[in-house]
Amino acid sequence: MNRLEGALERKAEYLIPYIMCGDPDLEMTREIIRILAEEGVLAIELGVPFSDPVADGPVIQAAGERALKNRVTLNQVLELGKKVREDGIDVPLILFSYANPVFHFGMERLVHEAVAHGFDGIIVPDLPYEESVPLRRRGSEAGLSVISLVAPTSRERIKDIVSSAQGFVYCVSSLGTTGMRREFSEQTETFLDTVRMLSPVPTAIGFGISGREHVEHFLDHADAVVVGSALVQKIEKLLPYLADPAQRENALAQLRQFVRGLKSE
Amino acid sequence: MSTVNEKIASHRNSWRFGDFGGRFVPETTMNALIDLEAGFTGAMSDPSFKEELSHWLKNYSGRPTALTFAKRLTEYAGGAKIYLKREDLNHTGAHKINNALGQALLAKRMGKTKLIAETGAGQHGVATATVAALFGLDCEIFMGEEDVKRQQLNVFRMELLGARVVPVKSGTRTLKDATNEALRRWVAEIDHTFYLIGSAVGPHPYPLMVKEFQRVISEEAREQILKRENRLPTDVVACVGGGSNAIGVFAAFLEDREVRLHGVEAAGRGLSTGLHAASLSKGEPGVLHGMYSYFLQDKHGQVTPAHSISAGLDYPGVGPEHAYLHETGRVRYTAVTDQEAIEAVKLLCQTEGILPALESAHAIWEGVQLARQRESQDLVLINLSGRGDKDVETIHKALG
Numbered sequence: 001m002n003r004l005e006g007a008l009e010r011k012a013e014y015l016i017p018y019i020m021c022g023d024p025d026l027e028m029t030r031e032i033i034r035i036l037a038e039e040g041v042l043a044i045e046l047g048v049p050f051s052d053p054v055a056d057g058p059v060i061q062a063a064g065e066r067a068l069k070n071r072v073t074l075n076q077v078l079e080l081g082k083k084v085r086e087d088g089i090d091v092p093l094i095l096f097s098y099a100n101p102v103f104h105f106g107m108e109r110l111v112h113e114a115v116a117h118g119f120d121g122i123i124v125p126d127l128p129y130e131e132s133v134p135l136r137r138r139g140s141e142a143g144l145s146v147i148s149l150v151a152p153t154s155r156e157r158i159k160d161i162v163s164s165a166q167g168f169v170y171c172v173s174s175l176g177t178t179g180m181r182r183e184f185s186e187q188t189e190t191f192l193d194t195v196r197m198l199s200p201v202p203t204a205i206g207f208g209i210s211g212r213e214h215v216e217h218f219l220d221h222a223d224a225v226v227v228g229s230a231l232v233q234k235i236e237k238l239l240p241y242l243a244d245p246a247q248r249e250n251a252l253a254q255l256r257q258f259v260r261g262l263k264s265e
Numbered sequence: 266m267s268t269v270n271e272k273i274a275s276h277r278n279s280w281r282f283g284d285f286g287g288r289f290v291p292e293t294t295m296n297a298l299i300d301l302e303a304g305f306t307g308a309m310s311d312p313s314f315k316e317e318l319s320h321w322l323k324n325y326s327g328r329p330t331a332l333t334f335a336k337r338l339t340e341y342a343g344g345a346k347i348y349l350k351r352e353d354l355n356h357t358g359a360h361k362i363n364n365a366l367g368q369a370l371l372a373k374r375m376g377k378t379k380l381i382a383e384t385g386a387g388q389h390g391v392a393t394a395t396v397a398a399l400f401g402l403d404c405e406i407f408m409g410e411e412d413v414k415r416q417q418l419n420v421f422r423m424e425l426l427g428a429r430v431v432p433v434k435s436g437t438r439t440l441k442d443a444t445n446e447a448l449r450r451w452v453a454e455i456d457h458t459f460y461l462i463g464s465a466v467g468p469h470p471y472p473l474m475v476k477e478f479q480r481v482i483s484e485e486a487r488e489q490i491l492k493r494e495n496r497l498p499t500d501v502v503a504c505v506g507g508g509s510n511a512i513g514v515f516a517a518f519l520e521d522r523e524v525r526l527h528g529v530e531a532a533g534r535g536l537s538t539g540l541h542a543a544s545l546s547k548g549e550p551g552v553l554h555g556m557y558s559y560f561l562q563d564k565h566g567q568v569t570p571a572h573s574i575s576a577g578l579d580y581p582g583v584g585p586e587h588a589y590l591h592e593t594g595r596v597r598y599t600a601v602t603d604q605e606a607i608e609a610v611k612l613l614c615q616t617e618g619i620l621p622a623l624e625s626a627h628a629i630w631e632g633v634q635l636a637r638q639r640e641s642q643d644l645v646l647i648n649l650s651g652r653g654d655k656d657v658e659t660i661h662k663a664l665g
Contacts, residue, residue, distance in 0.1 A: 051436060051567040052553055054448050055291040061435050073565045099289055099552040104566030126552065128292045130280075151293040153455065161292075172293055176453035 004092035004120035004145050004167050007042055008202045014219060015263055016204055018045040018096065018228030020063035022072030024239055026080055032235070033084050035252060037091040039259045042224050045123065048077050048097035055098075055125040057179025059229040063236065074101045074110075078117040085118035094121040094147065099131075107135055111142035121145035121167050129161045140166060151175070152191045162199040169199050171222060173207045179229045181208030192221035212262055227262055234258045280469040281557075282589035288468040290555045293452045302470040304375045309477065314374065321366050322481065325399070326356040328363075330482075332489040337616040338633065345499060345639035347632060349619070349649045350486045350514060359622065359651030360482060360510045361392035361463060367478030369396035372459035379403035379454070382461045383447040385412055385440035386576030387419025388655065389463030394428035396461075404428040407447040409439040412576070419655070437570050440580055444554050464507025465584030468555030472512075472584050479513025486646060487517045499643035500635050502527045503650065504627040505598065506542065506578035508587045510650035515596065525597070528587060529631045531573035532600035542571035543600040544583045545591045558585040574603035574659060575623035577651075601627040607663045609633070610653060622651035623659065 007013065017036050021029050029046075036044055049067035053060065074097060081093055095114055102110055102124055114122060122144055127135060132146060139146035145167030150158050152174060162169050173188055174181065188205075196203045205218045206226030215225045234255060235242075241251035280287050288298055308314040322328040331351040339347045352360040372380060380397045381404075384390030390406040397404035406423050410432040413420055420430050436442035451460040465475040483501075490498055501518055503511035505528040518524045533541035541547065548559040553568055561569045561581040571581040590596040601609075606623055609630035613621050621629055625648070632647035639645065653660065 051569075052441065052445050054445050054554075055293075057449075058435075065436070068567065075565075100560075100562070100568070101566040103550075103552055104562070104564075125291050126289045126555075128288065128290060128295050131287055131289055149292045151291075151295075153293055153296045155296055157292075157295065172291075175293055175455060177449050 002092070002120040002143050002145065003090065004043055004094070007092050008168055011223070013040050013042040014224045015041045015215070016043050016045060016224050016226045017041055017231050017259065018047060018226060019235065020047040020049060020060060020067050020232055021077045021080060022049065022067035022070045023063040023232070023235060024066065024242055025070055026072065026076060028242055030080060030083055030087070031252060032255065034087060034089060035256050036259060037089045039256060039263070041091060043092035043094050043121070045094045045096045045226065045228070046077055046080070048074050048095065048101055050098040050101060053098060055177055057177040057229060059233045059236070060178050063232045074105050078113055081114070081117040081119050092120040093118060094123060095119050096123045099124050099126045102135070107138055111138045111144045115142050115144050119144065121147050123147045123149070123170065125149065129157065136164065136166065150195055152187060158195055158198055162195065162201070165199060165201045168202045168204050168224060169195060170226070171195050171203055171205045173205050173209065178207050180210040180233070184208065189221050192218070196222065215262055231258070282586040283592060285556070285558050285585035285588040286469055286472060287557045288555060289552045289557065290448070290468045291452065294448070294455070294468070297451070297455045298468055298470070300375070304371055305470055305474050308371050308374055314370065318367055318370055321370070322363065326362050326366065327354060328481065329485045330354045332486060332493065335617050338613065339636065341612070341616055342633045342636035344641065345636040345643035345645045346641070347636050348490060348498070348644060348646045350482060350646060352482060352510065352648060352650045353619070353621065353625070353652035357392050357395055358654065359388055359392070360479060360513060361389050362395065363481055363513070364463065364475050364478040364509060365389070365392040365396045365461060368459070368461045368474070369400050369402065372402065372461070373400055375459065377457055377459035379405065379458045380461050381405045381407065381447050381450055381458055382463060383407045383440060383443040384463065385443070385579055386655065387412070387416045387423065388577060388651065390423050390428070390430070391419060391426070392463070393461050394423040394426035397428060398426045405450070406430050407433050407443040407450070409433050409437070409443045411438040412440065412443070416576070439570070441568065448554070463509065464580070465509045465512045465586060466507040466554055466556060466582060472556065472586055475509050476512045476516055476586065479509050480516040482510065482513035482648065483515060483517035486514060490644065490646060494644055496644070497521055497524050498646040499639055500525045500527060500645045501648070502529065502628045502632040502635065502645065503648040504529045504578060504624045505583060505587060506531070506580045506624065507582070508584040510648055512584060512586055514648040519595065526595065527631060527635065528596050528598045529627045530598060530600040531575060531578035531627060532602040533572040533574070535602055536600055540572040541600065542573040542578050542580060544581060545587065545598040546600050548581070550588070553582055556585045558588040559583050559591070574606060574663065575627065577622065577624040578627065599631060601630045603663070605630045607660065610660055619649070620653040621649055622653045623656045625650045626653070
């Protein structure tokens, strides 16, 4: 049982933040991870920038472009995992990367290196159920949970997907890309309840979750909630302050407040 | 190159050409692709669908297109007889309409009310806007912001045809990013929208579907040349960007093992300069736009920009069946530079009175080199995929 599976079993936390590694730089990402861990989260998704992020909306696309300008690589993100563990942070880490950097690195090599660098899971958004067979096999051999996604359009595919799920099942709230949404259709709840009923592992909802209201609402229908674009946008707004040594502390404090604000206490 | 040694293909071989192809898309898109495959398979086994498509190809686009014996070009090359398959004579000026008609009819059959498409220079955008107007469908075209600036006239043409052109501001702001954006939009409106992909690329079943809709090129050409010469061509030559005209002109000849097939990529400023679009000659296997194929990319798997004077070849990847035909050796892939393509434009204008598209000019150049090496009884068939009116300004600049 890796850290992620342990944390899911304890059910102590429910928030899964997503951040883009290297936005604004890897040292700051390390700092942000510390804050997230201190505030209490179920796991952290660490985004690897990619030139063609088809599943992402404008906010995460822009963050990825900034990280690519900083020449952030999959290798460096793995190194970051190691540093986080050296910092004594025990929160489960989930690598979030598109398929091409993973294949280029080598799947076999990646699953082992990821585990060795302190990662517990991996999400590859452009590897659907059928195409993720080789990665899932290697993941379970290495002890890295390969997280599967299900969508409202998955229909009869849901059963197959959840039956082989590792860690948790990531439910995509609605159609389209990642990014904040003001409202969700009523069918979202039905969809979440269906997945939860069928799934042998816990469920998480993501795509569009932007505030405490959403988080509270969806915790009635899922075990965890992923917040990506809203957090990445908050970081984007704080970029000038994070870059200024005189204002950095204050900016990080604001970020901490934002994360606190997402949690329903 | 770890990707080459590591089997990434899963068990679904019907989605693939050898190891290439597949369906590397977010889960949100999967059922739409499954529905599309079912719709396509149903349509292709329905005689009335094929009949309707033939009707439009004949009475709207003007098929069959001519097979022209290029007498003066043959004399210039001084070897094999050169024949040109005249896809430039299609309505809208290129082979793109074959596929656009096929997919638009399929969209109607599947009850979709809106077409979306990506476009580089605007040729596929124009073809899509054309069929949308013809069949009364809504139409939205995604085009990189850079291309919008470079191709103002085609943007206007699409708008004139009633389409909405959406400038794409992400990534390199070219065709690659327009494709990403079209994929994103498709996912958001998947119920009523049909994504009409213009090349033999994308997740299964697109590469297969585009091939089947472009197959008409080689079916006609094979019959035409047998009738005229009573034998098969020695060589068939086509340019390759994504590879739709090439797969179309190769399709009916793939089983004729004695026919040598040649795909011509864009070598841009030269293969050693890094400024080219030769994904098979210089790229590596990888995953983009839903397919496992060859792409231009850096050592970390980030896709790198392509370069070609011809906008239609300016794409950092290639269709998965070409990747397969490259690996099996059935097709020989080579590359021709910007400069050589410009020379070929001049040559064809002055020997045959035909202004080829810059894309097709790459095939003309290679075809002439091949004809030179062959004997006088040999036959070289070149697919003249489009006319060059759209490129006059670029050609003028290059020669100026």
